Amino acid sequence: MLDGIMTGLTTAVMPFNLMMVVVGCFAGTFIGMLPGLGPISAVALMIPITYGLDPSSGIILMAGVYYGAVFGGSTSSILINAPGCASTVVTSFDGYPLAQQKQAGKALALAAYSSFTGGTVGAIVLLFAAPALASVSLSFQSSDYFALMILGLTAVAAFSGKGQVIKALIMTIFGLMIATVGTDVTSGTTRFTFGSVDLIDGISFLLLAMATFALTEVVMTVLKGQHREEEQQMDMSQLGSMKLSKEEVKHVAPTIARSSVFGFIVGVLPGAGATIASFLAYGLERNLASAKEKLKFGKGALRGLAAPESANNAASTGSFVPLLTLGIPGSGTTAIMLGALIAYGIQPGPRLFIDNPDVFWSVIISMYFGNLVLLILNLPLIPYISRLLVIPRPILIPLILFFSITGVYLVSFNTFDIHMMAIITVIAIFLKLLEFPMAPMLLGFILGGLMENNLSRALTISDGSFSFLWERPLSLGIVITAVLVLVIPPLSEYWKSRRQVATKKDPETAISEG
Amino acid sequence: MTLSKDHIGGLVFLGLSAAYGHYAGDILLLPGDEYEPFHAQTVPNFLAAMGGFLSILLLLTADRDGKNGLSLTGYDFALVAKLLVLVVLFGLALEWVGFLLATVIFLIGGYWLLGVRKVKTLLVASVPFAVGIWFSLTQLLDIYLAPGQLISQIFGG
Structure with a gap:
């Protein structure tokens, strides 16, 4: 493992790769600040740029953008109450009230320190957990892989939100x-x-990712008329001090520690991701708070800001575990990275740390650098970076559209792809209006080819029988987990609704009987 | 009963799954493939069946109280349509007038559609940007960008 860490360190500290971390963090912070554009869109926009780089540098850049975008989302949540992405919605609950109390500087600093701790804890745990898990999964056969991919797809669907499971499953099938x-x-x-x-070569991953995330997200802001909204400008002179007192640090330290570990664990679960981690961490912290402190939540509680910020960054790191070790993405953003790795000719999964140790280890090491860059460089520069938000939307939107389109065109040099993007965008808008989630579709698309190959191999080995799903204990275990992951959430929802109906009925019967 | 978003989505995907299943039957198989446990139609047939099953499940579990109906008011569909037409035109312009001119036309068109009317802003935000990108791609990154059929016909090349 030490050899691996050294390999990773040597690759990550190469001046070009360090520059990629810095550029990635800055670009990510800026894109993440723009309301409507989250980490998925930010990473998707970077794919065409990374095609010209070697795989390690490309993935390092994308990881930097990922962190930057999550951090940028927090900044716009705190300063203008406009979360850049879903995982920073909770940040605005207490971050924006703090900004209104002229403590925006403190809120930003606390968000940065929490993110840094969350990301660092995540990176350290990843350093040990990923190789251990990868060495276990080396014994995986095609049947186990097939079962694992089913688990990945069902988990993404199951975690997609209340009442959305069937829709997410349909989107997975569509992908x-x-x-x-x-x-x-x-x-x-x-x-x-x-x-x-x-169409002989199929639809490219890049085209689908850019059309469904970058292009569609921008067009949706136009559809909703958000491009006409006046930019809410925060007066940078009212940021206030960025320093935290000793008492405040003592007050939030246990929260940050708890939420970091908790966020990492949630992030590792395929499909859960940073959004669920931030909501759960906020809920956990609120439940742990005293009755007096509970009242402060939502009105500028420091613990209410620290918890989601630590958790979402730790979860972002955690979502790399299934990606790097099993080749199963833990979130929509890592799904895009999986597609990019496959496009580089790299097969993510247990063999990644044997076949491409430089990619495996340098990504993990660069995560730590990414967190450091966010803390040392981005935080002091936030007042200046946020000035970029002054660019009027009518100017910014065509530029983002242009980057999305040319990003795809400059890879294939085929104008058919541009027309295809327009068609896919129309379909994606329609599906978004019907509240169908996009991430399961992209995950289904990315895993589709791999799933078919593994299924074909497993069926050939088992002479056409599906018994491979239950003959190997590992495959059986994974299939049972997939079924449980899929069945438990709707069942618990059903039980909850039945209990609610029963409690509603009880008083009525009591009255009628009385 | 009012059609909810789930009803519409379910019906659309049911139709899609049926069409997908229909065309899955047209996939050519190699001789003897029909006796193999796995061939080019296996996964498409399974997906069509699963798609159909899930669509029906969505239709059966959809809200029937009309609360979740699809409302199209408040959306600027005309502007989005114009922007997407501009995207298609950009694709065509790339073939006919080349990257540089197509970019300038696309950006000016985009700014105009989104409400920018000042000629100076339209030009300043598009021409230097397009030239900068074109210069970076062709001169710094050494990427060949075709000049466009119309330009080639007029100036030769």
Whole structure:
């Protein structure tokens, strides 16, 4: 492991890679600050740039952008009550009230320290957990992989929100359907190309990611008329001090420690991600607070700000565990990174740390550097970075559209891709209006080809029988977990609603009987 | 009964799954493939069946009280349509007038559609940016960008 850490350190400290961390953190912070554009869009926008880099530098840049975007989202949550992404919505609960009390500087500093601690704790745990998990998963066979991918897809669907499970599952199937377009790698026959030469190679991951996230998110702001809204400007002279007193540090330290560990664990679960981690950490902290302190939550409580900030950064790091060790992304953003790794010709999974140790270890090491950059460089520069938000939306939106389109065009040099992006954007807008989540679709699309290959191999080995799903204890264990993950949330929801109906009925019967 | 978002989504995906299943039957199989446990139609057939099943499940579990209806008011569909037409035109312009001119046209068009009317702003925010990007790509990164069919026909090349 020490060899690996040294390999990672040597790769990560290369001046170019250090520059990638810094550039990534800055670009991510800026994009993350723009309301509506979150880490997924920020990472998607970076993919075309990373195609020209070597895999380690590319993934380091994307990891930096990921952290930067989460941090940028927190900044806009605190300063203008406009969360850049879902995982920083909770940050605004107590961050914005603090800014209104002219303590924006303190709120930003606390957010940065919490993020730094969360990210650092996450990076250290990842340093030990990832290789251990990867060495265990080296014994995986194609049947286990197939079962694991089913678990990944069902987990993303199950965690997608109340009442959204069926919709998320449908979107996963839709993604798998899109993945079948093009030439079938096992037989060489074309599928669903309808005679179009442009579809023989299938739909590119980059095109789908850019169209469904970057392009659609920007177009949605236009659709909702948000581009006409006047920018809320925070008076930077009213930021206040960025220093925290000793008492305040003592007060929030246990919260940060708890939330960091908690966030990491939630982040490791496939599909859970930073958003759920931040909400759960906030809820946990509120429950642990005394009755007097509980009243402060939502009105500028320091613990209420520190908890989600530590948790969402630790969860962002945690979501790299299933990506790096099993090749199963833990969140929408890591799903995009998985697609990028596959595009580089790298197969994420247990063999990653054997076949590409430089990529594996340098990503982990650069995460620590990323957190350091956010704390040392980004925090003091926040007043200046946030000035970029002054660029009027009517100017900014066409520029983002341009980067999204040309990012795809400059990889394929085929204008058909631009037209395809427009069509996919129309479909994505329609689906978003119907409240269908996009991340499961992208995950289904990315895992589609791999799933089909592993299923084909497993079926061939087991002579066409699906018994491989229960004959190997490991496969069986994973399949049972997938079923539980899928069944438990709707069942608990059903029980809850039944209990509510029963408690509503009871008083009525009591009255009628009385 | 009012059609809710779930009803519409369920119906759309039911139709999609049916069409997908129909075209899955058109996938050519290699001779003898039909006797193999796994072939090019296996996954598409499974996906069509799963898609159909889940769509019906969504239709059956959808709210029937009309609370979750699809409301299209308050959305600027016309502007979005214009922007997407501009994206398509950008694709066509790339082929005909080349990257530089297409970028300038796209950016000016985009700014104009979103309400920028000052000629100076339109030009300052588009021409230097387009030239900068074009210069970086062609001169610094050495990427060949085709000049466009129209430009080639007029100036030769």
